[in-house]
Amino acid sequence: MRLHVVGNVCVDTSFRLPRLPRPGETLNATSTVEGIGGKGANQAVAAARSGADVCFWAPLGDDDMADRVTEMLKSDLDVDRLIRLPLPTDRSTILLEEGGENAIVSAVVCARAFDPIQQTNLTEIWSKDDILLMQGNLPWEVIATCLKLAKRSDLKTVLNPSPLSDTNVEDLADVDVVIVNRGEACALTGLESPAAAADLLFDRGARSVVVTLGSEGSLVWDQADDAPFVLEAHRSAAVDTSGAGDCFAGTFVGLLAQGKTLAAAAKVATKAAAISVARLGTLSSYPSRAEFSEIIKISELENTWLGQ
Template sequence: MPVRVVGNVCIDTTFRVDRFPQPGETLNARGHADGVGGKGANQAVAAARTGADVRFFAAVGTDLAAAFIREQLKGEFDLRHLSEKPLPSDRSTIVVNRDGENLIISGIDCAADFDPLRETGLLTVLAHGDILVMQGNLRSTVTDACLRAAKAAGATTILNPSPLSGEAVDLAAVDIVIVNQGEAFEITGDPDPERAARDLVRRGAKAAIVTLGAAGCLLLEDGAVDQIPAVKVVVVDTSGAGDVFCGCLAGYLTKGWTLAQSARAAVAAAALAVGRPGTLEACPSRAELTKIMNTVEAESL
């Protein structure tokens, strides 16, 4: 049961500053670093580290940034489905001040232009029983077309429609929708996670998961609600926790586990990420995700 993650990848350049610059001001940072990011890449790495067979479909440019992205991801999964475009690779500049607040500017030429069904072999590799995972970074018409193609091929579809585009989220071809509480409210207009989850199911999803930060997540499946508490940790940096959750959930589903079991393991994996700085750097290792897998399996015996 392979996982196909379709989405975006970018270089994140993070600058640490004492304060944000004023308009027109040039400010020297206290430090800066490049890393690979993008919700698609983050979720693909998390899924691969659960031991799942992962293929990642995304677009990069033909520049040095693309070479850096390939170099950073090469140990994680097969990179043959990266589509190359005569465009600058996507990148985000992230400025973080002393209080941990951030400003982010993203260049998204590759993601905005990417059409996986036309540009990659996605249709030829999608098969019955596969799991397709998508996020909100591609054009919504492209995302919908991929989800429908995957359903037609007999795959299970997971949509984490983040970041929301402002357009209505189409859940007709979605088996499992995963949103955080803010997104659940933005889509449904309902601040109550359970009612929002029921609304998401009414809109077409077979199951809905609303992640609740330090409160874990709420799973709605077959009309029944399962409240899964978070694992208690000392919080260092919550960024990327949602991506670890989504990627690991997909990865653990390939073990033949139920959605509830997979969500429990994903909550444990996300807690590890919250206890560390960074986004992709905070993703748990293969050894850590295997340990979580063994614990969940032992508990279900």
């Protein structure tokens, strides 16, 4: 079973600050780091390191930066499905305060011009029982079309509708699993309670819903179950929270692609995200393949002890 991650990739520049600047204020950074980012790339790398067979579909520009991104991704992913567009490669600037909170500004012209149905052979490569994972960086019309065609081809579909810019989740008939954080769940449904928000997402067509709750863990709910499974978070000192949600989503779906249950996948994803927030950077903070192997092994032993 292959996992097709369709999304974006960009160059992240992170500025570490004692605090986030106020309007009109200039602050000097204590350090600066440049690396690969983008929700699509983040989730694809996390899934690949967890052991999944990942096909990553994303656009790059026609500049030197695109060459650097391609070279840097080679250690984790097959880069043959990255396409070039006559545009600048997408970029993000991350302002990271000492306490771990962040503010992000992105330039996403490549992502907004990307149409994988028209510009790639995605629909010729995917096959029945594969999984499609998408985020909210592409235009909603493109996302909706990919999800609809994937369901017609009998793929399992997963949507992490972040960022929420123009994402429309009124109709989720083509979505098997929705992954959102607490704030997104509230924004999409108007409901404060994560369980009530998940219930409304079921009404809109989703088959399973995962709501991540930060330091409070996550809520995992399949429509066939009477009540959600609430998973406690793993405690860790937050150093850099950027990309933690992508680490969770990519790991979670990567494990689904390896035949794990929703609950088992969420347990490992929670551990992986806890590791990532305790380290600086985005992809550089994610567990390595060796670390993932150990996390999965320990999780499986715990499930055996608990009789799960």
